[in-house]
Amino acid sequence: MAEGSYTLRRGEQVELGEMLDMWRRLGYRFESAVYGPGVVSRRGGIIDIFPVGADLPARIEFWGNEIDSIRLFDPATQRSGDVVDSVQVTPAHEILPAMTPYGELERLAAFVDVGNCTPRVQSRIGEELELLMEGQDVEEQGFYAGFFNSGGLADYFVNSGAVLVAYKPDEIADAAWEIQERGHQLRETKEGRGELPRNFPSSHLSWKEVEAQFEGFSQRVDVQVDTPLVSPWEDEDALTVTPSQGERGHSEGVDVALPFLATGNYYGNLERFVEDVWELAEEDRAMVVAVSSHSRRLAEIFGGEGVDVALADGLDDVPAAGSITLMQSAAGGLSDGFSLPV
Numbered sequence: 001m002a003e004g005s006y007t008l009r010r011g012e013q014v015e016l017g018e019m020l021d022m023w024r025r026l027g028y029r030f031e032s033a034v035y036g037p038g039v040v041s042r043r044g045g046i047i048d049i050f051p052v053g054a055d056l057p058a059r060i061e062f063w064g065n066e067i068d069s070i071r072l073f074d075p076a077t078q079r080s081g082d083v084v085d086s087v088q089v090t091p092a093h094e095i096l097p098a099m100t101p102y103g104e105l106e107r108l109a110a111f112v113d114v115g116n117c118t119p120r121v122q123s124r125i126g127e128e129l130e131l132l133m134e135g136q137d138v139e140e141q142g143f144y145a146g147f148f149n150s151g152g153l154a155d156y157f158v159n160s161g162a163v164l165v166a167y168k169p170d171e172i173a174d175a176a177w178e179i180q181e182r183g184h185q186l187r188e189t190k191e192g193r194g195e196l197p198r199n200f201p202s203s204h205l206s207w208k209e210v211e212a213q214f215e216g217f218s219q220r221v222d223v224q225v226d227t228p229l230v231s232p233w234e235d236e237d238a239l240t241v242t243p244s245q246g247e248r249g250h251s252e253g254v255d256v257a258l259p260f261l262a263t264g265n266y267y268g269n270l271e272r273f274v275e276d277v278w279e280l281a282e283e284d285r286a287m288v289v290a291v292s293s294h295s296r297r298l299a300e301i302f303g304g305e306g307v308d309v310a311l312a313d314g315l316d317d318v319p320a321a322g323s324i325t326l327m328q329s330a331a332g333g334l335s336d337g338f339s340l341p342v
Contacts, residue, residue, distance in 0.1 A: 008060065009086040012067050016047075023049070025099050025135070027092035035075050038092035050075065051089050058087040095148045098135035105133045108147050113198040116191055125197060146201025152209075158216035166214075169222045176207040263339055270294065274301050277324060281307075285321045286339075295326040302326075 008014065020042070024030070028040045034048040034057045041048040050057035056072040059080055070087055071080040091099075109129050114122045128138045132147065157164075166172060183204065190196035205213075214220070266273040273290075280286040292298055295311060302309045302324065309324045319325050 005088065005090045007086050007088045008067060008070070010067050010070050010084075013065050014062070014067060015065060016062065020047075023089070025096065026089070027096055029092075033078065048073070049087070049089065051087065052092050053090055054088070056081070058084070060087070093141075095141045095145055097132045097137065097141075097148065100148050102133055105129075105147055108201055109133070111199045112201075115198070116194055117197055118194040121194060121197075142203070145203035149203065152205050152213055154210070154213035154216065158213065162217065162219075164214060164217040164220040166220065166222045168224065170224070173207065173211075176210065180204075180207050270298060270301055274298065274305060274307075278302075278305065278307055281322050281324050287319045287321050287323055287325075289315065289319065289325045289327065291327045291329050293329045295328040298326055 008019075020030075020040070023040055028038055028049070030040050030042070032041060034041045034050045037050045037052045037054070039050050039057075045062040047060045047062070048057055049060065057075055059071045059073050060067055061069045061071075070084050072082050072084060073080045097105075112125075112129075114125060117125070128140075128144070131138050132144060138144070183202075187196060187202075191198055277288050277290065281288050290298065299309050299311055307324065309326050310319070311326050311328070313327070315325070315327075
């Protein structure tokens with residue numbers, strides 16, 4: 001999917017027909033108006049597109065083949081808003097038949113053996129494979145994911161300088177092997193019932209393939225917890241952190257005392273939380289950042305106690321000592337917290 005993503009910029013020269021054809025192959029639907037992600041609309045030299053993953057759709061105005069302006073707009077009112085310099089277009093679906101070379105699909109299809117399938121399944125799969133090789137969509141497209149998807153999430157990070165942190169890697173591996181084994185058993189059952197052809201490409205990466213992707217990370221840290229803990233930060237002697245260097249091999253395990261301590265749970269008792277946070281900031285000159293789905297309510301409680309707090313959408317700089325910053329959580333907040341003694 002990363003290969004199909006690209007950015008359009010104001011002032012850029014674009015061949016309009018080729019761009020729209022690319023969007024079709026990326027899975028975008030062409031409608032009279034843009035109302036949701038994955039939809040495109042055209043009115044002369046004005047193109048509206050709602051990229052998948054974007055908060056708002058973009059209205060792109062052309063002067064000939066040049067992008068003259070890009071504005072975000074409200075899909076409910078269709079009114080233009082902020083001017084932006086660029087818009088990123090990402091694939092609208094994970095499975096993109098029109099983006100896959102015909103020869104690759106033909107090669108994979110040649111290995112599929114439908115001899116064990118019922119006549120009805122043989123007919124359906126044959127017809128749908130023909131449609132897919134022509135770049136068309138089929139109703140149960142996810143069934144054919146193995147023909148199109150060969151990458152994984154790690155592809156987005158292996159060359160970005162990101163650090164891979166594996167928490168309890170042995171348990172991750174055990175769980176992955178167990179899931180893979182259950183998948184093999186299910187496949188054998190479906191093949192025996194004539195519901196799935198033999199040699200049908202799997203829609204999932206094997207654990208060995210995932211491990212191979214992990215080896216692409218230049219920096220990796222494995223965190224092993226050797227004793228049962230309520231929180232992995234509570235007992236500094238229970239942690240083994242193993243740094244590794246990707247393809248250069250793994251170093252020996254090194255015991256590292258991580259300086260984080262677990263915080264207590266408040267179970268919705270906001271008043272007690274406010275009291276504890278105030279003491280930390282006032283007496284210990286600690287820098288406190290609280291992520292909560294009730295940030296505004298917390299701000300009201302702090303205000304009622306005469307305590308100044310800052311409401312923030314994000315943190316660009318480290319807050320000052322003795323300050324209290326409240327951040328609104330888009331989800332349900334964090335289940336656990338930590339403190340870092342200084």
